[in-house]
Amino acid sequence: MKRDMDLVRELLLRIEEFAKPATRFNTDQLHANDLRLKVEGYDRTQIAYHVSLLIEARLVDGTRNLVDAKS
Numbered sequence: 178m179k180r181d182m183d184l185v186r187e188l189l190l191r192i193e194e195f196a197k198p199a200t201r202f203n204t205d206q207l208h209a210n211d212l213r214l215k216v217e218g219y220d221r222t223q224i225a226y227h228v229s230l231l232i233e234a235r236l237v238d239g240t241r242n243l244v245d246a247k248s
Contacts, residue, residue: 184227187216192237 195213214224231237 178223178226180230181219181223181227184216184219184223185231188214188224188227188231189236191216192231196237 191213214228216224228237228239229241232239232241
């Protein structure tokens with residue numbers, strides 16, 4: 178999957194709005210209906226992948242578990 182820096186920026190802004198300093202994100206917990214991270218034009222697999230990149234870069238604290246697009 179190709180990195181989309183516009184999506185990365187949007188996710189960081191959304192996470193900053195609702196996250197507390199101790200919040201941990203787990204990409205297994207992403208749901209297509211989660212309005213906090215839902216971004217028009219992107220599916221949950223794309224969002225999970227980009228959250229995973231944020232975790233890998235240590236911009237967000239969490240665990241990296243990519244979700245299956247079918248679940």
